[in-house]
Amino acid sequence: MTIKLQKYGTLRGEPLYEFTLTNQAGMAVHLLNYGATLARVVVPTARGPLDQILTLPSVADYAKERNFLGGTVGRVVGRLPGHVWHREGRDVTLLPGEGDNAIHGGSEGSDTQVFTATYREGDTEDQVTFTFVDPAGHNRFPGSVKTTVTYTLHASNTLTYALHAVTDEETLYNPTNHVYFAPDGLEAGIADTTVTLAADYYAPLDEHHLPSGGWASVAGTPFDFRSGAKLGDRMPQVLDGQGFDHPFLIKKAQAVLLTGKSGRKMALTTTAPSVVMYTANHFDHTGIPHNIGVHSGVALEAQIAPPSGVDWSSITLLPGEPYNLETGWRFFE
Template identity: 85%
Template sequence: MAIKMQKYGTLRGEPLYEFILTNQAGMAVHLLNYGATLARVVVPTASGPLDQILTLPAIEDYAKERNFLGGTVGRVVGRLPGHVWHRGEREVTLLAGEGDNAIHGGPEGLDTQVFTGTYQEGESSDRVVFTFVDPAGHNRFPGTVKTTVTYTLHENNSLTFALHAATDEATLYNPTNHVYFALDGLAAGVAGSTLRLAADYYGPLDDHHLPSAGWAPVAGTPFDFRTGAKLGDRIPAVLAGQGFDHPFLLKAKAAAVLTGQNGRKMALTTTAPALVIYTANHFDHTGIPHNIGAHSGVALEAQIAPPSGPDWSSITLLPGEPYDLETSWRFFE
């Protein structure tokens, strides 16, 4: 295996680096210390190398405009309704970013930060470790949180994303990796891809795209992927045809298998209890990601279930109780 590290720019006076990991099978993974971002996953095919995720035209583009492509999104991914956290008699007012909701960790979330990056070479796997210390008060979150993100490339063409964090004060924490998969390539989109998902329940969304009604059975709905279904057959029936943006409650670590029209597969395993499916609904070939349109890819975001209760206890991180999440993606035919 091999690792290459190269500087490609600076941001706020800090160097930006790309790390390229390559295994003996020819799979190459490109990582950025900007946002602890997964920028490219290239696998060998009979017709040549094929990128398996949505990417921007140049690595310099990732820091030009917030796009969440492959980034480590947090402290809290998704929407926090009302942006006010009630912790006992204390109220913490976060920054609203979508109407009255806090979203994706605030305007300067983890995906916009420059991490410290180091790499470690091994006989059967190589890894890159990214670290960022988020100070108390940043984006109005209490507590100083140290986040460590580790990407490990294995010889069996699997890539593991491991996230560890610890805080010195009670805070909210529910990050994920926000990579979009496109197994047939960017131009093909994901309408022809088949998803199989180990989930009996999903979270219906209200008019503000918030899962405010608890869990509902997938049986008899467009959300039933237990035996596999084409995304393109289900997207027209969801959110008035916009697509999926919904959480699913997982019943197994072997959570999902995505299969492209070309027969290539990606199997996802995770220690997370939930998975949010998002079919890239907002992309419209404008801005920095001008090469990406709606439904060009699908994000399978492994994370804690959506916050519930007035104190959001399900996503509260406490001192002395570190956060650990591990997700692996294996690519094969």
């Protein structure tokens, strides 16, 4: 197994690096220290090497326009209603980013930051670790938070993503990796992708795409993927035909399986209790991601705090209580 390192630019005076990890089976993973980003996952297939995720034409494009593709999004992924944290003793006013809501950690979330990096080659696995210290007050969040992200490529064509964080003051914290999967490749889209999701409950959304409170049974709804269903059959039935942007409460032992029309599969497992499934509803072949259109891929955002929309206590991180999240993606036929 090998790791190749290439500098491809600078940002705010800091070097930008691409790491390419390759295992014995020919699977190659491309990582960026910009945003601790997963940029490409190329697997060998009968048709030749095939990228399994949505990716931009050039690694330099990732820092040109915020798009969340494969980035480590934080401090808090998703929407926080009203952007005011009613913290005991004083309120904390966060940066609004989508109407009155805070979203994706603020305008300079962790997916836009340059991480330091170390790497290690091994006989059965390659590993790259990214580290970023987010200072107190950045994006108006209290407390300094040190985030460490470790990607490990295994000989079994499994990629693991381990996130660890500590804070020196009570703060809000609920990050995730925002990679979009496309089992048949970017141009094929996900209409023919079958999702098997071990979840009995999902979170309904209000008109602002915020969880409306509580969990609802998936039984008898378009959200029932327990026996597998094609996304193309279900997306027209939710969010006025836009597609999915919903949290699911998952059973950790089984989690998620994506199966492409070609037979390519990706199995996701995670220590998180919930996954937000988002079907790339906003892409329209414009801007930097001009190569990506609507429903080109599906994001499966593992979140250690199931989004509630109103109760922020579940995303509060305290000093002395480290945050740990691990997600694995296995690719096979």
